[in-house]
Amino acid sequence: MFWEDFKKFAIRGNVIDMAVGVVIGAAFGNIIKSLVDNLIMPPIGLLTGGIDFSQHYIVLKAPGAPGTYASAEEMVKAGAVLLQYGQVINNLVSFIIVALCVFLLIQLMGKLHRKQEEAVTTKDCPECAMSIPLKAVRCGHCTAALKAA
Incomplete structure (x- = not known):
């Protein structure tokens, strides 16, 4: 009985549509991340004097071994505790761009749907x-x- 109910649930259209949405959403997220990291943030960095937001952080606890570190990731590997606010800025910009793209996509789909209704x-x-x-x-x-x- 359980397996039959589960099978009915798993092959319903809504579940399959949701799975397709998750897969496409993940791919869309990768495209947006690339767009933000490679096309949007570099000009913003130039406008702000060459700032790379992803490398902005506050050291809460210094690494155990003294030395120079090329990136925040190296510091974390060495035992440092960082407050990486630059990553938050990058993620916030990514979210705004994703939200804008979804909004524009929904607007476009709404216009196409209205045109079909108006025919x-x-x-x-x-x-x-x-x-x-x-x-x-x-x-x-x-x-x-x-x-x-």
């Missing part, structure tokens, strides 16, 4: 006021002869 395919018969196809030359309800469109 007129029928007209009203002047005699009986019933809806008939645009190309009809005779009403199928009252058989009144119609003017050619």
Whole structure:
């Protein structure tokens, strides 16, 4: 009984649609991350004097071994505790861009849906006021002869 119920649940359209959405969402997230990291943040860094936000952090606890470290990742590997606010800035910009892209996609889909709804395919018969196809030359309800469109 359990397996039959689970099978019905797993092959329902909603679950499959959700799985497709998750996969596409993950790929979309990678594209947006690349867009932010490689196209948007570099010009922002130039405008702000060459700042690389991903390398901005506050050291809460210094690494155990003294020395110079090329990146925040090296410091963390050496035992440092960092407050990486630059990563938060990058993630915030990524979120705003993803939200904007989703908003624009939904707007576009809404416009396409409205255009399909607005496409007129029928007209009203002047005699009986019933809806008939645009190309009809005779009403199928009252058989009144119609003017050619």
